Amino acid sequence: MESRIEQLLTKYWAGETSVQEEEELKAFYIENPSLTPTGMYFRGLNKEAEVVSPKAFKKPGSRFSRSRFAVAATIAIGIMVGTMILRDTGKKHDFEITDPQQAYEIAQTVLGKMSVSLNEAQTHSTQLKKLSKAEEIIKEAQL
Amino acid sequence: MKKIATLALALFLAFGAMAQGEVVSKYFDQFSDNEDFVKASISSKMFSLFTELEAGSEEEQEFLKAISKLKGMKVLYGDSVANSSKLYKEGISEVQKAGFEELMTVLDAEENFHFAIKEKSGVISELIMVSGGKKGFAVLSLYGEIDLKNISKIARGMNVQGLNGLDKLDEGEN
Numbered sequence: 320m321e322s323r324i325e326q327l328l329t330k331y332w333a334g335e336t337s338v339q340e341e342e343e344l345k346a347f348y349i350e351n352p353s354l355t356p357t358g359m360y361f362r363g364l365n366k367e368a369e370v371v372s373p374k375a376f377k378k379p380g381s382r383f384s385r386s387r388f389a390v391a392a393t394i395a396i397g398i399m400v401g402t403m404i405l406r407d408t409g410k411k412h413d414f415e416i417t418d419p420q421q422a423y424e425i426a427q428t429v430l431g432k433m434s435v436s437l438n439e440a441q442t443h444s445t446q447l448k449k450l451s452k453a454e455e456i457i458k459e460a461q462l
Numbered sequence: 463m464k465k466i467a468t469l470a471l472a473l474f475l476a477f478g479a480m481a482q483g484e485v486v487s488k489y490f491d492q493f494s495d496n497e498d499f500v501k502a503s504i505s506s507k508m509f510s511l512f513t514e515l516e517a518g519s520e521e522e523q524e525f526l527k528a529i530s531k532l533k534g535m536k537v538l539y540g541d542s543v544a545n546s547s548k549l550y551k552e553g554i555s556e557v558q559k560a561g562f563e564e565l566m567t568v569l570d571a572e573e574n575f576h577f578a579i580k581e582k583s584g585v586i587s588e589l590i591m592v593s594g595g596k597k598g599f600a601v602l603s604l605y606g607e608i609d610l611k612n613i614s615k616i617a618r619g620m621n622v623q624g625l626n627g628l629d630k631l632d633e634g635e636n
Contacts, residue, residue, distance in 0.1 A: 414490055414501040414502055414503045414536075415503045415504075415505055416502050416503065416504050416508065419508060419511050419512075422504045422508045422512075423512060423515075425502050425504060425535075425537065426504060426509075426512070426529060426535060427525060429535060429537050429602050429604075430525065430528060430529065430604075430613060430616050431616055431617060432591075432600075432602070433589070433591055433602060433604070433613055434613050434614055434615070434616040434617035435617045436568075436575050436577070436591060436593065437577065437610065437613060437614045437617075438614055438617050439568065439570075440566045440568045440575070440577065441614070443568050444566065
Protein backbone atom coordinates (compact mmCIF):
# COMPACT_ATOMS: atom_id res chain seq x y z
CA MET A 320 0.00 0.00 0.00
CA GLU A 321 2.83 2.33 0.97
CA SER A 322 4.55 1.74 -2.35
CA ARG A 323 1.25 2.38 -4.19
CA ILE A 324 0.87 5.72 -2.32
CA GLU A 325 4.48 6.61 -3.02
CA GLN A 326 3.92 5.88 -6.73
CA LEU A 327 0.78 8.00 -6.73
CA LEU A 328 2.58 10.84 -4.94
CA THR A 329 5.35 10.79 -7.52
CA LYS A 330 2.71 10.97 -10.28
CA TYR A 331 0.79 13.70 -8.33
CA TRP A 332 3.79 16.02 -7.96
CA ALA A 333 4.55 15.42 -11.64
CA GLY A 334 0.99 16.48 -12.40
CA GLU A 335 0.08 13.21 -14.04
CA THR A 336 -2.57 11.76 -11.67
CA SER A 337 -6.17 11.20 -12.65
CA VAL A 338 -9.11 12.48 -10.56
CA GLN A 339 -9.66 8.96 -9.16
CA GLU A 340 -6.00 8.70 -8.16
CA GLU A 341 -6.15 12.08 -6.40
CA GLU A 342 -9.29 10.97 -4.53
CA GLU A 343 -7.39 7.82 -3.53
CA LEU A 344 -4.55 9.92 -2.08
CA LYS A 345 -6.96 12.18 -0.18
CA ALA A 346 -8.84 9.15 1.22
CA PHE A 347 -5.55 7.56 2.32
CA TYR A 348 -4.40 10.60 4.32
CA ILE A 349 -7.82 10.96 5.98
CA GLU A 350 -7.77 7.33 7.04
CA ASN A 351 -4.08 7.47 8.05
CA PRO A 352 -3.58 10.87 9.68
CA SER A 353 0.09 11.80 9.65
CA LEU A 354 1.76 14.99 10.70
CA THR A 355 3.94 15.04 7.64
CA PRO A 356 3.56 18.07 5.35
CA THR A 357 2.10 15.82 2.62
CA GLY A 358 -0.55 14.41 4.97
CA MET A 359 -1.47 17.91 6.21
CA TYR A 360 -1.60 19.11 2.62
CA PHE A 361 -4.14 16.45 1.49
CA ARG A 362 -6.30 16.86 4.61
CA GLY A 363 -6.24 20.63 3.96
CA LEU A 364 -7.51 20.01 0.42
CA ASN A 365 -10.41 17.98 1.84
CA LYS A 366 -11.32 20.75 4.28
CA GLU A 367 -11.26 23.34 1.51
CA ALA A 368 -13.64 21.15 -0.50
CA GLU A 369 -16.13 21.15 2.39
CA VAL A 370 -16.39 24.95 2.46
CA VAL A 371 -19.87 26.02 1.32
CA SER A 372 -20.52 29.36 -0.34
CA PRO A 373 -22.80 31.63 1.76
CA LYS A 374 -24.64 32.61 -1.43
CA ALA A 375 -26.72 30.22 -3.46
CA PHE A 376 -25.26 29.25 -6.79
CA LYS A 377 -27.08 30.73 -9.75
CA LYS A 378 -26.68 29.48 -13.23
CA PRO A 379 -25.14 32.12 -15.44
CA GLY A 380 -27.84 31.41 -18.01
CA SER A 381 -30.72 32.41 -15.74
CA ARG A 382 -28.97 35.64 -14.70
CA PHE A 383 -28.46 36.48 -18.32
CA SER A 384 -32.11 35.90 -19.20
CA ARG A 385 -33.28 38.08 -16.29
CA SER A 386 -31.07 40.93 -17.39
CA ARG A 387 -32.41 40.49 -20.91
CA PHE A 388 -35.94 40.71 -19.51
CA ALA A 389 -35.04 43.92 -17.64
CA VAL A 390 -33.58 45.45 -20.82
CA ALA A 391 -36.65 44.43 -22.83
CA ALA A 392 -38.98 45.83 -20.14
CA THR A 393 -37.02 49.10 -19.99
CA ILE A 394 -37.17 49.51 -23.78
CA ALA A 395 -40.90 48.71 -23.87
CA ILE A 396 -41.66 51.16 -21.03
CA GLY A 397 -39.43 53.79 -22.66
CA ILE A 398 -41.26 53.46 -25.97
CA MET A 399 -44.67 53.68 -24.26
CA VAL A 400 -43.77 56.74 -22.17
CA GLY A 401 -42.02 58.38 -25.13
CA THR A 402 -45.03 57.86 -27.38
CA MET A 403 -47.40 59.23 -24.76
CA ILE A 404 -45.21 62.26 -24.06
CA LEU A 405 -44.87 63.05 -27.77
CA ARG A 406 -48.61 62.61 -28.30
CA ASP A 407 -49.46 64.70 -25.24
CA THR A 408 -46.96 67.42 -26.14
CA GLY A 409 -48.54 67.76 -29.55
CA LYS A 410 -51.96 68.24 -28.02
CA LYS A 411 -50.75 70.74 -25.41
CA HIS A 412 -49.36 73.08 -28.00
CA ASP A 413 -52.65 73.26 -29.84
CA PHE A 414 -54.61 75.22 -27.27
CA GLU A 415 -52.06 76.17 -24.64
CA ILE A 416 -52.22 79.80 -23.58
CA THR A 417 -48.78 81.36 -23.68
CA ASP A 418 -49.64 84.95 -22.73
CA PRO A 419 -49.57 85.24 -18.90
CA GLN A 420 -52.08 88.11 -18.83
CA GLN A 421 -54.55 86.18 -20.98
CA ALA A 422 -53.98 83.01 -18.94
CA TYR A 423 -54.65 84.94 -15.73
CA GLU A 424 -57.92 86.35 -17.12
CA ILE A 425 -59.06 82.90 -18.31
CA ALA A 426 -58.20 81.34 -14.94
CA GLN A 427 -60.19 84.10 -13.20
CA THR A 428 -63.20 83.61 -15.48
CA VAL A 429 -63.18 79.81 -15.24
CA LEU A 430 -62.63 79.68 -11.49
CA GLY A 431 -65.24 82.41 -11.04
CA LYS A 432 -67.76 80.37 -13.04
CA MET A 433 -66.92 77.23 -11.08
CA SER A 434 -67.22 79.14 -7.83
CA VAL A 435 -70.63 80.58 -8.75
CA SER A 436 -71.89 77.14 -9.82
CA LEU A 437 -70.56 75.47 -6.66
CA ASN A 438 -72.31 78.07 -4.50
CA GLU A 439 -75.50 77.69 -6.53
CA ALA A 440 -75.40 73.92 -6.07
CA GLN A 441 -74.89 74.37 -2.33
CA THR A 442 -77.87 76.75 -2.18
CA HIS A 443 -80.03 74.18 -4.00
CA SER A 444 -78.85 71.55 -1.55
CA THR A 445 -79.73 73.75 1.45
CA GLN A 446 -83.16 74.53 -0.01
CA LEU A 447 -83.83 70.82 -0.52
CA LYS A 448 -82.87 70.11 3.08
CA LYS A 449 -85.24 72.87 4.27
CA LEU A 450 -88.02 71.47 2.08
CA SER A 451 -87.41 68.00 3.43
CA LYS A 452 -87.49 69.32 7.00
CA ALA A 453 -90.73 71.22 6.25
CA GLU A 454 -92.29 68.01 4.90
CA GLU A 455 -91.31 66.19 8.09
CA ILE A 456 -92.89 68.92 10.24
CA ILE A 457 -96.12 68.82 8.20
CA LYS A 458 -96.30 65.04 8.46
CA GLU A 459 -95.76 65.17 12.21
CA ALA A 460 -98.48 67.83 12.56
CA GLN A 461 -100.91 65.71 10.52
CA LEU A 462 -100.32 62.74 12.80
CA MET B 463 -35.82 43.71 -9.52
CA LYS B 464 -35.49 47.08 -7.84
CA LYS B 465 -34.87 48.67 -11.23
CA ILE B 466 -38.05 47.13 -12.62
CA ALA B 467 -40.05 48.32 -9.59
CA THR B 468 -38.63 51.84 -10.02
CA LEU B 469 -39.50 51.81 -13.72
CA ALA B 470 -43.01 50.58 -12.96
CA LEU B 471 -43.45 53.38 -10.42
CA ALA B 472 -42.13 55.95 -12.90
CA LEU B 473 -44.52 54.63 -15.54
CA PHE B 474 -47.43 54.76 -13.09
CA LEU B 475 -46.62 58.38 -12.18
CA ALA B 476 -46.22 59.30 -15.84
CA PHE B 477 -49.60 57.76 -16.64
CA GLY B 478 -51.13 59.60 -13.66
CA ALA B 479 -49.71 62.93 -14.70
CA MET B 480 -50.84 62.49 -18.29
CA ALA B 481 -54.30 61.32 -17.26
CA GLN B 482 -55.01 64.75 -15.77
CA GLY B 483 -57.35 66.73 -17.93
CA GLU B 484 -57.90 63.73 -20.22
CA VAL B 485 -61.66 64.25 -20.50
CA VAL B 486 -61.25 67.80 -21.83
CA SER B 487 -58.37 66.62 -24.05
CA LYS B 488 -60.78 64.20 -25.72
CA TYR B 489 -63.10 67.11 -26.48
CA PHE B 490 -60.10 69.11 -27.78
CA ASP B 491 -59.50 66.27 -30.25
CA GLN B 492 -63.16 65.97 -31.14
CA PHE B 493 -63.73 69.68 -31.74
CA SER B 494 -60.23 70.77 -32.73
CA ASP B 495 -61.48 72.29 -36.00
CA ASN B 496 -64.87 73.42 -34.72
CA GLU B 497 -64.90 77.18 -34.29
CA ASP B 498 -68.10 77.12 -32.24
CA PHE B 499 -65.97 76.12 -29.27
CA VAL B 500 -63.38 78.06 -27.35
CA LYS B 501 -60.53 75.81 -26.22
CA ALA B 502 -57.85 76.74 -23.72
CA SER B 503 -55.22 74.97 -21.71
CA ILE B 504 -53.16 76.61 -18.97
CA SER B 505 -49.99 74.79 -17.99
CA SER B 506 -48.44 74.25 -14.58
CA LYS B 507 -45.63 76.63 -15.60
CA MET B 508 -48.17 79.41 -16.08
CA PHE B 509 -49.76 78.68 -12.71
CA SER B 510 -46.34 78.85 -11.08
CA LEU B 511 -46.00 82.36 -12.59
CA PHE B 512 -49.27 83.40 -10.95
CA THR B 513 -47.97 82.47 -7.51
CA GLU B 514 -45.31 85.16 -7.87
CA LEU B 515 -47.96 87.88 -8.29
CA GLU B 516 -48.64 90.20 -5.39
CA ALA B 517 -52.29 90.44 -4.46
CA GLY B 518 -53.74 93.94 -4.22
CA SER B 519 -57.32 93.54 -3.07
CA GLU B 520 -58.86 90.99 -0.74
CA GLU B 521 -60.59 89.38 -3.74
CA GLU B 522 -57.26 88.92 -5.50
CA GLN B 523 -55.85 87.38 -2.35
CA GLU B 524 -58.70 84.86 -2.28
CA PHE B 525 -58.17 84.11 -5.96
CA LEU B 526 -54.40 83.63 -5.66
CA LYS B 527 -54.90 81.45 -2.59
CA ALA B 528 -57.33 79.26 -4.53
CA ILE B 529 -54.95 78.80 -7.44
CA SER B 530 -51.75 78.49 -5.41
CA LYS B 531 -51.69 74.69 -5.58
CA LEU B 532 -53.19 74.21 -9.03
CA LYS B 533 -51.10 72.49 -11.68
CA GLY B 534 -53.24 73.09 -14.71
CA MET B 535 -56.59 73.93 -16.26
CA LYS B 536 -58.35 72.89 -19.44
CA VAL B 537 -61.47 74.50 -20.81
CA LEU B 538 -63.83 73.82 -23.68
CA TYR B 539 -66.76 76.19 -24.04
CA GLY B 540 -69.38 76.96 -26.61
CA ASP B 541 -72.33 79.34 -26.18
CA SER B 542 -74.12 78.55 -29.39
CA VAL B 543 -74.19 74.79 -29.72
CA ALA B 544 -77.06 73.04 -31.45
CA ASN B 545 -76.97 69.72 -29.59
CA SER B 546 -75.96 71.02 -26.14
CA SER B 547 -78.21 68.69 -24.11
CA LYS B 548 -76.85 65.63 -25.94
CA LEU B 549 -73.29 66.84 -25.37
CA TYR B 550 -74.07 67.42 -21.70
CA LYS B 551 -75.29 63.83 -21.25
CA GLU B 552 -72.29 62.46 -23.16
CA GLY B 553 -70.01 64.65 -21.07
CA ILE B 554 -71.31 63.16 -17.82
CA SER B 555 -70.86 59.69 -19.28
CA GLU B 556 -67.23 60.49 -20.25
CA VAL B 557 -66.55 61.81 -16.75
CA GLN B 558 -67.91 58.64 -15.17
CA LYS B 559 -65.90 56.47 -17.57
CA ALA B 560 -62.73 58.34 -16.61
CA GLY B 561 -63.24 57.25 -12.98
CA PHE B 562 -64.49 60.50 -11.47
CA GLU B 563 -66.69 60.52 -8.40
CA GLU B 564 -69.85 62.64 -8.62
CA LEU B 565 -69.83 65.59 -6.28
CA MET B 566 -73.13 67.24 -7.18
CA THR B 567 -75.52 67.70 -10.08
CA VAL B 568 -77.94 70.56 -10.49
CA LEU B 569 -80.75 70.38 -13.00
CA ASP B 570 -82.01 73.86 -13.64
CA ALA B 571 -84.33 75.35 -16.23
CA GLU B 572 -81.56 77.65 -17.45
CA GLU B 573 -78.48 75.50 -17.03
CA ASN B 574 -77.60 72.01 -15.79
CA PHE B 575 -74.26 71.37 -14.27
CA HIS B 576 -72.43 68.37 -12.95
CA PHE B 577 -69.40 68.47 -10.65
CA ALA B 578 -67.14 65.46 -10.24
CA ILE B 579 -63.82 64.91 -8.54
CA LYS B 580 -60.84 62.59 -8.40
CA GLU B 581 -59.84 62.15 -4.80
CA LYS B 582 -57.07 60.19 -3.10
CA SER B 583 -56.32 60.12 0.63
CA GLY B 584 -58.63 63.08 1.22
CA VAL B 585 -56.93 65.28 -1.38
CA ILE B 586 -58.85 66.31 -4.50
CA SER B 587 -56.49 66.01 -7.46
CA GLU B 588 -58.94 66.98 -10.18
CA LEU B 589 -62.23 68.84 -10.28
CA ILE B 590 -64.31 68.72 -13.42
CA MET B 591 -67.48 70.61 -14.24
CA VAL B 592 -69.73 69.77 -17.16
CA SER B 593 -72.45 72.28 -17.89
CA GLY B 594 -75.17 72.33 -20.48
CA GLY B 595 -77.81 74.98 -21.10
CA LYS B 596 -80.30 75.60 -23.87
CA LYS B 597 -77.50 76.40 -26.30
CA GLY B 598 -74.36 76.36 -24.23
CA PHE B 599 -72.00 73.56 -23.35
CA ALA B 600 -68.81 73.64 -21.29
CA VAL B 601 -66.31 71.25 -19.77
CA LEU B 602 -63.94 72.77 -17.25
CA SER B 603 -61.16 70.82 -15.59
CA LEU B 604 -58.82 71.91 -12.80
CA TYR B 605 -56.00 69.72 -11.56
CA GLY B 606 -53.39 69.89 -8.86
CA GLU B 607 -54.30 70.12 -5.19
CA ILE B 608 -57.82 71.50 -5.03
CA ASP B 609 -59.51 73.13 -2.05
CA LEU B 610 -63.25 73.45 -2.74
CA LYS B 611 -63.72 75.95 0.10
CA ASN B 612 -61.21 78.34 -1.42
CA ILE B 613 -62.81 77.99 -4.86
CA SER B 614 -66.29 78.66 -3.52
CA LYS B 615 -65.00 81.85 -1.84
CA ILE B 616 -63.82 83.36 -5.15
CA ALA B 617 -67.33 84.24 -6.32
CA ARG B 618 -67.94 86.53 -3.33
CA GLY B 619 -65.64 89.20 -4.67
CA MET B 620 -66.25 88.74 -8.35
CA ASN B 621 -69.06 89.60 -10.65
CA VAL B 622 -69.02 86.43 -12.71
CA GLN B 623 -72.14 85.46 -14.54
CA GLY B 624 -70.77 83.00 -17.07
CA LEU B 625 -67.98 82.09 -19.40
CA ASN B 626 -68.77 84.79 -21.96
CA GLY B 627 -65.46 86.47 -21.18
CA LEU B 628 -63.73 83.58 -22.94
CA ASP B 629 -65.26 84.56 -26.27
CA LYS B 630 -62.52 87.10 -26.89
CA LEU B 631 -60.12 84.16 -27.18
CA ASP B 632 -61.60 83.54 -30.61
CA GLU B 633 -60.18 86.82 -31.79
CA GLY B 634 -56.82 86.01 -30.29
CA GLU B 635 -54.69 82.90 -30.58
CA ASN B 636 -57.32 80.29 -31.40
